[in-house]
Each structure stands twice: as structure tokens, then as C-alpha cells.
Amino acid sequence: MSIELKNVSKKFGGVSAVHEVSFSVNDGELVALLGPSGCGKTTVLRMISGLELPTGGDLFVRGVRVNDIPVQQRNIGFVFQSYALFKNMTVFKNIAFGLKIKKWKQADIAARVAELLTLLGLEGFENRYPHQLSGGQRQRVAIARALAPKPSVLLLDEPFGAVDAKIRQELREWLVHLHHDLKVTTLFVTHDQEEAMEVSNRIVIFSRGHLEQVGTPREVYEQPVNEFVARFIGVMNVLELEVRGGIARAHELEFPNHGLPDGQRLRIGFRPYAVQISTNLKTFRYQAVLRHTYFLGVLLRLELELPSGLTVRARMTKEEFAHLGLSDGQSVSMQIRQYRVLAHEGEVLRPEVATTYDIPVNLGEGI
Numbered sequence: 153m154s155i156e157l158k159n160v161s162k163k164f165g166g167v168s169a170v171h172e173v174s175f176s177v178n179d180g181e182l183v184a185l186l187g188p189s190g191c192g193k194t195t196v197l198r199m200i201s202g203l204e205l206p207t208g209g210d211l212f213v214r215g216v217r218v219n220d221i222p223v224q225q226r227n228i229g230f231v232f233q234s235y236a237l238f239k240n241m242t243v244f245k246n247i248a249f250g251l252k253i254k255k256w257k258q259a260d261i262a263a264r265v266a267e268l269l270t271l272l273g274l275e276g277f278e279n280r281y282p283h284q285l286s287g288g289q290r291q292r293v294a295i296a297r298a299l300a301p302k303p304s305v306l307l308l309d310e311p312f313g314a315v316d317a318k319i320r321q322e323l324r325e326w327l328v329h330l331h332h333d334l335k336v337t338t339l340f341v342t343h344d345q346e347e348a349m350e351v352s353n354r355i356v357i358f359s360r361g362h363l364e365q366v367g368t369p370r371e372v373y374e375q376p377v378n379e380f381v382a383r384f385i386g387v388m389n390v391l392e393l394e395v396r397g398g399i400a401r402a403h404e405l406e407f408p409n410h411g412l413p414d415g416q417r418l419r420i421g422f423r424p425y426a427v428q429i430s431t432n433l434k435t436f437r438y439q440a441v442l443r444h445t446y447f448l449g450v451l452l453r454l455e456l457e458l459p460s461g462l463t464v465r466a467r468m469t470k471e472e473f474a475h476l477g478l479s480d481g482q483s484v485s486m487q488i489r490q491y492r493v494l495a496h497e498g499e500v501l502r503p504e505v506a507t508t509y510d511i512p513v514n515l516g517e518g519i
Contacts, residue, residue: 153215154179154305154337155200160209162195169195171361172209180335182328184348187358188384193341196358197307200339201230214304229298229336233310235290237282237297243269244278247296254301268296272330288319292326299336308340312347324351345385349373357381374508378495382421387453389465390421390494403460404438408509410493422491424453424467429484431476436487440464442480445473454478456486464488487511 155177162170170192177183185193198204200211202223211218218226237246244265251261269275272292282290291311298306311327312320328351331338342348348355349369357364357372357380365377376382379390393400393407395416400407412418430436440456443463452473454466464486478484490510 153177154181154213155339156212157196157200158210158212160196160199160206160211162192162199162204163207169361170199170206173358173361173363174209175356175363175366177337177339179337181353182331182338182340182351184352184355185339185341185358186343186345186348186355186384187364188343190360191358192361193356193358194309197230197309197339197341200305201228201307202226203230227301227304229301229303229306231291231294231298231306231308231311233313235282235294237290237294239282242279242281243274243285243293246282246293247300249297250301264300265296268300271333272296273326286319287316288323291323295330299334304337306336306338308338310341310343313342320347327351349385357384359384376421376492376494379419379421382492382494387424387465387467388421389424389427390419392417392419403462404458405462405488407491407511419494420491421494422488424465426488426490427456427464427466428487428489429454429456429466429468429476429478430486431478431482431484433483433485436485438486440484440486442478442482442484445478445480456484 153176157176158174159172160170160174161168161172173192173196185196187193195204199206200213202218202221206219213226213228238249241249247265247268248261251264256264265278269278272295274289274292274296277285277289282293285293295308295311312323324347340351352369354366354368355372356366359380365372365381367375372381372385376385382388383390391402391405393402395409395412395414397414398409400409400412400418407420410418428436433439438458440458442454443457444455446453450469451467452470454468456464456466458464466486488511490508492508
């Protein structure tokens with residue numbers, strides 16, 4: 153195991169930035185720390201690197217407790233969002249900087265820098281200065297500099313936040329290929345859900361200093377442990393239901409009561425892809441009007457308005473949309489085929505409740 157945190161906390165004065173966080177990163181994994189701004193993810197990264205000291209708990213790197221080990225002795229590569237390149241140094245000297253500090257031989261430095269220039273696609277740029285490079289090239293130089301001393305762990309803080317969307321997409325793909333070739337244990341911070349889903353093996357999700365969930369991209373998307381994760385990862389319809397007459401209801405939508413008595417409330421969530429639509433008003437149970445269509449390329453997102461005024465978001469491919477002949481303002485029938493019961497942020501449901509429920513098409517009145 154490359155990295156392990158056990159009940160790690162960090163306070164700044166009276167403010168708790170990270171609260172008793174525990175998770176581990178296996179050798180060779182590429183793991184994303186994901187969450188909104190101010191949730192504690194960068195603080196966790198800085199504690200692992202040694203730039204911040206925990207106020208509680210234990211940090212281990214390759215089985216060694218590093219709480220009291222200086223940053224220079226942790227053998228960790230760190231890449232900042234702002235690149236932090238030396239403006240007065242060439243690409244070669246930037247990459248070689250850490251090796252000179254460690255007193256590598258000049259021949260070994262030259263060989264290592266040449267190796268990294270080739271690996272990161274920077275051949276021919278070794279004599280240029282940072283201001284002569286594009287944002288993507290500067291980021292690759294920063295990563296090369298972090299990789300030069302052959303660290304056991306690579307930490308990236310919002311690595312692609314300072315470049316435009318096109319370059320960011322290219323850098324994501326490049327990072328995946330680089331990680332595949334090097335197998336360096338990598339932990340990177342991002343607030344971009346799509347980036348975390350696309351790049352990482354696993355995702356660690358934070359909210360207000362608390363760890364909410366750890367899982368593969370598919371697990372956190374399809375099996376969110378609570379409402380925060382469900383809303384933060386992708387698009388999720390969330391409804392608050394009240395049990396009346398043995399049925400859980402939200403406006404005209406009805407669901408099983410999950411054993412709760414009348415008067416109790418529960419929250420459910422369902423992804424847009426779980427909403428089925430037909431132009432035949434008798435195909436599915438509920439009636440709705442297609443109020444707006446958002447074109448997202450291959451997929452389209454639809455906003456459906458039920459007679460009560462409740463809005464439900466659906467999703468389908470452009471081929472399905474064209475086949476159905478849908479248009480804004482059209483009346484349709486709809487059905488929710490799958491949903492999950494959601495815990496509130498910071499809560500965890502019983503395993504028998506925290507599962508995905510399938511609903512048969514055309515439910516009768518007695519659920």
C-alpha cells in the first residue's frame with residue numbers, strides 16, 4: 153500500500169478543515185480527490201506531501217509513518233496548479249533542479265532529463281524558458297520536474313485548472329497514458345467531476361472536511377452513499393417523499409414506502425437515464441409535457457413538467473430523440489424505471505436500504 157490515512161484531522165485555529173479522514177491508495181493507483189472548493193481535499197494533499205502537518209491521526213507512505221518526517225525526506229513529487237516553474241531557468245534546468253539538490257552526477261542528470269523529455273513529449277524544448285511554452289507544455293515540464301527524482305508517490309493539485317478546455321482534455325488523456333507507462337502511485341486533486349470520472353481508478357469524495365465516499369467512478373455514480381454524492385456526481389433527480397396511505401408520494405409520483413409508517417419522509421434519487429418516455433400517452437403511467445431540450449452532442453437532456461408543476465430531467469441519445477419525433481411543448485407519457493433511497497449528507501443508510509430499486513413498467517395504483 154503506497155498511502156494510508158488513519159483518522160487524519162487538520163485544524164486552522166478553531167476551524168476544522170479536515171475531520172478524521174481515513175482512506176488508502178494502493179501501489180500504482182491513480183486516485184482523484186474530488187469535492188467543491190473549500191472541502192479539504194487540497195489540505196489532505198498538502199499533509200501527505202509534508203507541506204502541512206496534521207493536528208490528529210496518522211499518515212503512512214509505503215508503510216512508514218511520516219507525520220514527523222520533513223517534506224524533503226518523503227520522496228514525494230508535488231505539482232502545483234500554478235506550475236511554480238523557475239522563470240529564469242530553461243526547461244532542462246527546471247527538470248534538473250531537484251536532481252542537482254540531491255547531488256546527482258552530471259551525466260546521470262543529463263540522462264534522466266533526456267529520458268523525461270522524450271517520455272513527456274518535450275524533445276526540442278529543453279532550451280526554452282517557461283514564457284516561451286504553452287500552458288499544456290508548462291504543465292508537462294512541472295510534472296517532469298516532479299518525476300525527475302523518481303518519487304514513490306506523485307501528487308497533483310488541480311493539475312489542469314490553468315489551461316483551456318481543449319488543452320485540458322488532451323492533458324487528461326496524456327496523464328492516463330503516462331500513468332499506464334510509469335505505474336507511479338498518483339493522487340490528484342480536482343473539483344471537476346468529469347475529470348475525476350474520466351482519469352482515475354478510484355475517487356475519494358469530500359464535503360466540508362469530511363470524507364463522503366470512496367469508490368470506482370462507476371460505483372460513486374451508480375451507488376452514491378448519500379444525497380451529497382448523488383447530486384455532486386453527474387445529474388440526479390432528487391425527491392422528498394411523504395408516506396400517506398402506505399405509499400410514498402411526491403406530487404403525483406408514487407413509490408413503495410420501504411417499511412415507513414404514514415407521516416414519515418424519505419428522499420430518493422434517480423438518474424435522467426432512468427426516465428422512460430413515450431409519445432403514446434397510454435404507454436407509461438404518468439403524463440408530462442416536454443418543456444425544454446438541451447443538446448449535449450451525442451446525448452440530449454430533456455426537462456419534463458408533470459401536471460403538478462414538478463420538473464423531471466431525462467436523458468436519451470439523439471437517435472432515440474429523432475426516432476420518437478419529439479419536440480418541445482409535446483405531451484408524452486413517462487415512467488421512472490429505477491431509483492435509490494438517499495441518506496442525508498454525512499449519514500449512511502443500512503445496506504438493505506441503500507440499494508438500487510427497479511420499478512416495473514405501468515405500476516398499478518396499489519404499490
